[in-house]
Amino acid sequence: MNSYCRILVSLAAVLLIAAVAEGALKTQTVEYKDGDVTCEGYLAYDDAVTTPRPGVLVVHEWTGLGPYVKMRADKLAQLGYVAFAADIYGKGIRPKNSDEAAAQASIYRKDRSLMRRRAQAALQVLADNKLVDRKRIAAIGYCFGGGTALELARSGADLAGVVSFHGNLDTPNPADAKNIKGKILVQHGGSDPYVTAEQLAAFEKEMANAGVNWQVIVYGGAVHSFTNPDSGTDPSKGAAYNEQADKRSWVAMKQFFDEIFK
């Protein structure tokens, strides 16, 4: 690159940074209902954007709505999306340990109608937000939330796409894959002991049989919870943070959004 090019590129970069820096992150807690149950979600958006923009529903891990998915919602807002972190368990139900998390997740995993309805209620909040272009909504989820986002898609929800990060892939309703309207991106740890190679193979077969637009990325060496820094760094425990897989999967999500939201 000659010096003229370098100056132009540098100037362009400075201008882009100036433009992006204009925005300001706004967040708020949002109460909403699923029937008689009150839920408490978390909304994040950039108030510098005034025109309707894509919305992203974020579904939490089995630990429930907490700092981790709020951080993800904030990052999505900084990318220019309206992000809404769903509260699948309901207001005040925030598991304090693995036993409580397993008990809560189990309720919804055993009752997929309830899981779908609870996710749908959160999706409705996002779709009704005036800042959101309701034709451009995706759902993402982590672990339990990845499985919930996929189940929401199987219900026939109006989603342009779903991204699952180390999410559960099993379902009692594989035939419902025919209802899926958007594109699917599954990001999976190659050594995940909780979401097995057999489950991944069954999922791929389910998607293929239903003619879904799907893709799967497998990150070698990554285990469960590979995107969560709070998961420790010891893969032998079956769940561990993997910085490389975290970064790669976030980039892949952004590319996917560029594709489905264009």
Added chain:
Amino acid sequence: MNSYCRILVSLAAVLLIAAVAEGALKTQTVEYKDGDVTCEGYLAYDDAVTTPRPGVLVVHEWTGLGPYVKMRADKLAQLGYVAFAADIYGKGIRPKNSDEAAAQASIYRKDRSLMRRRAQAALQVLADNKLVDRKRIAAIGYCFGGGTALELARSGADLAGVVSFHGNLDTPNPADAKNIKGKILVQHGGSDPYVTAEQLAAFEKEMANAGVNWQVIVYGGAVHSFTNPDSGTDPSKGAAYNEQADKRSWVAMKQFFDEIFK
């Protein structure tokens, strides 16, 4: 985005386009030797860049070095890399039909030492090019060429990374995966009848056992040759172009290069 932002972003985009347009694609045929055998590769680079830059070795499909991989080399040069399309079969050996292609590919698939040596000779041409930063070289390949690029990596070649597009994944030398120095990205058609799910599973096991830094992307609905527009559009034939998978896999390759060449 307010109007001030929009103006800044538009100006930045114009400047970036002006900077990129400065470059000019240069190509040339390069003769080189593997022992007594003369090979005829294809070099492509942007002559506007004057400092050493990453090099990318491109290995052809079973049809041999032809317009398809030359097009890929040109595109890589336009991205700012020095691209060199290897000639595995040797000068003048350019299969005219599937039977001839199968016969040629078979010679190298049955003799992996020969395959590795022939690929290494091409890699050496690239590494010796003064425009190339020899610490930042990757190999990519299509079908037969994907398998060849992986075999080159198994030989212990100095590669920062390998990208295989619908490439062969089988090898008689799985233990040699321990020699792999760079990162591996395999891009695979979910319904590829020539590179089966069993071969993919064996490959993933091979990579995991050797502690290789690997990832696999599976494109649902894609079959063999999904990146080649000359493959027709009928997936039932087992090989067919898939525009979406082609675009996605090219973007994924670019992201991978951004990671390994930074």
